[in-house]
Amino acid sequence: MAARKAAEQELSREQILEAARSLFAQKGYRAVSMRGIASQLGCSHGAIYYHFRDKAELFCALVEQGFQMLRAAIETALSEKAGNADKLRGLERVMMAFVRFGMEHPHHYEIMFLVNDPEIMRYSQPGQVQCYERFAEIVRSAVEGRWPVSGGMFTVPWSLFLSLHGFVTHYILTGQAYGDIVGLAETHIRLLVRSISS
Amino acid sequence: MAARKAAEQELSREQILEAARSLFAQKGYRAVSMRGIASQLGCSHGAIYYHFRDKAELFCALVEQGFQMLRAAIETALSEKAGNADKLRGLERVMMAFVRFGMEHPHHYEIMFLVNDPEIMRYSQPGQVQCYERFAEIVRSAVEGRWPVSGGMFTVPWSLFLSLHGFVTHYILTGQAYGDIVGLAETHIRLLVRSISS
DNA sequence: GCAAGTAATTGAACAGTGGTCAATTGCTTG
DNA sequence: CAAGCAATTGACCACTGTTCAATTACTTGC
Numbered sequence: 001m002a003a004r005k006a007a008e009q010e011l012s013r014e015q016i017l018e019a020a021r022s023l024f025a026q027k028g029y030r031a032v033s034m035r036g037i038a039s040q041l042g043c044s045h046g047a048i049y050y051h052f053r054d055k056a057e058l059f060c061a062l063v064e065q066g067f068q069m070l071r072a073a074i075e076t077a078l079s080e081k082a083g084n085a086d087k088l089r090g091l092e093r094v095m096m097a098f099v100r101f102g103m104e105h106p107h108h109y110e111i112m113f114l115v116n117d118p119e120i121m122r123y124s125q126p127g128q129v130q131c132y133e134r135f136a137e138i139v140r141s142a143v144e145g146r147w148p149v150s151g152g153m154f155t156v157p158w159s160l161f162l163s164l165h166g167f168v169t170h171y172i173l174t175g176q177a178y179g180d181i182v183g184l185a186e187t188h189i190r191l192l193v194r195s196i197s198s
Numbered sequence: 199m200a201a202r203k204a205a206e207q208e209l210s211r212e213q214i215l216e217a218a219r220s221l222f223a224q225k226g227y228r229a230v231s232m233r234g235i236a237s238q239l240g241c242s243h244g245a246i247y248y249h250f251r252d253k254a255e256l257f258c259a260l261v262e263q264g265f266q267m268l269r270a271a272i273e274t275a276l277s278e279k280a281g282n283a284d285k286l287r288g289l290e291r292v293m294m295a296f297v298r299f300g301m302e303h304p305h306h307y308e309i310m311f312l313v314n315d316p317e318i319m320r321y322s323q324p325g326q327v328q329c330y331e332r333f334a335e336i337v338r339s340a341v342e343g344r345w346p347v348s349g350g351m352f353t354v355p356w357s358l359f360l361s362l363h364g365f366v367t368h369y370i371l372t373g374q375a376y377g378d379i380v381g382l383a384e385t386h387i388r389l390l391v392r393s394i395s396s
Numbered sequence: 397g398c399a400a401g402t403a404a405t406t407g408a409a410c411a412g413t414g415g416t417c418a419a420t421t422g423c424t425t426g
Numbered sequence: 427c428a429a430g431c432a433a434t435t436g437a438c439c440a441c442t443g444t445t446c447a448a449t450t451a452c453t454t455g456c
Contacts, residue, residue, distance in 0.1 A: 005422080005434065030228075033413065044435050046416085051433095055414065114312075114371070159365075159386045166364025167357075173312070188357045195393030203405065203451080231442065242406050244445085249404095253443065 011043055013051050021062055025107050029059060029120075059111060060123040066108035067127025073097045074134060087142040088197055092189055094138055095164055099185045102168035103178035109168060135161060143196055156196055163192050209241055211249050219260055223305045227257060227318075257309060258321040264306035265325025271295045272332060285340040286395055290387055292336055293362055297383045300366035301376035308370060311363060333359060341394055354394055361390050 005011075019040045023032045034055055038045040052058040077097035078090055102109040111120065112128065136157035143156060167188055171181050203209070217238045221230045232253055236243040250256040275295035276288055300307040309318065310326065334355035341354060365386055369379050 010422095010433070034415085035413080045414085046436070047434050049415070114367075155382060155385050156389065158382075159361075159389050162364040162368055162386065163357075163361035163390070164364065165368060166360040166362065169312075169367055170360055170363060184353060184356075187353050188360065191354065191357050191393050192361070194396070195389050198392070198396050208404070208451095232444085233442080243443085244407070245405050247444070 005043075011041065011047055011051065015041060016048055016051055016058065017061060020058055021065075024059065024062060024111075025105070028107050029111060054119070056119040056123060060120060060125065063108070063111050063125060064127050066105065066112050067125070067131050069105070069108070070098070070101050070112075070131055071127075071134060073101045074131075074138075078138065088193055091138060091142040092193055094135070095160070095189045095192070096185060098135070098164050099168055099189070100178055102172060103176070103181070106172040106175075109172060113165060114169060114172075132157075132161065139196075147196060160192055160196075164189075203241075209239065209245055209249065213239060214246055214249055214256065215259060215263075218256055219263075222257065222260060222309075223303070226305050227309060252317070254317040254321060258318060258323065261306070261309050261323060262325045264303065264310050265323070265329050267303070267306070268296070268299050268310075268329055269325075269332060271299045272329075272336075276336065286391055289336060289340040290391055292333070293358070293387045293390070294383060296333075296362050297366055297387070298376055300370060301374070301379065304370040304373075307366060312367060312370075330355075330359065337394075345394060358390055358394075362387075 016037070020032070020037050023037055023040065034045045034048055037058075038048055041048075048058070052061070074094055074097055077093040080093060112125070139157035139160060140154070147156065167185065214235070218230070218235050221235055221238065231243075232246055233243045235256075236246055239246075246256070250259070272292055272295055275291040278291060310323075337355035337358060338352065345354065365383065
């Protein structure tokens with residue numbers, strides 16, 4: 001006792017992603033229901049399951065887009081009229097870009113780095129690995145010479161990342177805006193860079 | 199068409215907390231249902247609502263206990279045959295204690311520092327503030343002299359905390375055990391302390 | 397000793413969730 | 427034009443947190 005829509009109004013993967021993106025960005029993962037997305041699209045919730053296996057898969061498609069955005073933000077920050085001489089400043093800018101990205105796309109960040117729902121962890125997220133690899137490369141390049149990079153695992157990039165991660169995580173939770181914490185972020189990052197520049 | 203239990207078998211707040219604690223510790227906040235807790239207690243789910251307003255209030259009661267544990271862990275670490283001479287080592291031990299606490303009580307930590315459910319954020323958590331104040335005090339005391347503590351907001355303790363927070367957050371998410379990451383934690387903390395000891 | 401009142405418990409009911417699936421339909425191809 | 431396919435529907439299931447009238451055990455006043 002159901003029907004099929006006319007070809008013009010048929011549901012596309014892209015349309016679903018777009019509606020879902022705006023909803024997830026407003027309310028976060030759990031607060032958005034498949035029925036909610038469907039009603040925004042003007043279709044039934046069952047239809048979405050034809051295009052995506054479940055809510056998690058739908059969401060993870062958006063997450064991968066998020067990592068692409070982050071990579072772009074990092075490259076942009078790195079190439080800002082780089083004082084190539086001072087790679088540490090470049091690193092600082094990259095770290096700021098990371099914080100900024102997290103604060104300006106909190107719900108993206110949340111799922112990219114902060115989701116423990118098994119239903120989401122099922123899906124692998126290659127974008128995350130790529131993103132971190134790039135960051136580590138930038139750190140290594142900035143530290144080169146000042147620090148014994150070889151000899152055992154070089155965990156400095158990882159420590160820096162986790163320290164930024166803690167910052168972003170906390171301020172996302174408290175719902176603050178990027179503008180409110182730029183100063184604190186700069187102080188935080190300067191302290192971190194200080195620890196590797198001596 | 200219901201009944202009341204005999205006085206001997208009546209439900210106490212403590213019993214509920216105990217059952218809930220073990221369940222939450224195993225499965226986390228969302229994966230535990232009120233009906234699940236009730237069935238473990240051998241009562242109906244409605245009965246719990248007589249003792250706690252809602253699921254969030256029940257959980258937050260456990261969180262406050264968590265902060266008490268954390269404070270105790272910090273004090274213990276600080277008083278471990280302290281080389282009072284070297285307060286930086288004491289700080290390192292306190293930071294390790296923090297990481298250890300997080301890793302050994304991941305679900306406690308999760309709700310103490312990682313919950314964004316509005317339903318839980320409604321309840322204020324005084325324990326968190328107290329805990330951080332104590333930590334900041336220890337940092338200030340360790341840094342005294344080496345660093346311009348006065349003059350503007352002294353954000354170093356906050357930066358250190360966020361950097362630890364990022365570490366714990368990440369490894370809780372990946373479900374690792376404390377033993378697996380002690381080494382990494384030590385490296386991380388040494389890097390952080392390095393940034394304030396120069 | 398008994399009646400009234402209170403405190404605690406129950407389970408049905410409600411509105412919501414994610415997910416499944418037979419039935420139905422529009423479109424496409426032979 | 428008939429057969430088949432692809433897309434959509436909405437009833438349905440099992441579950442969630444929460445509410446609340448009804449019921450009962452215990453306590454208190456007389």
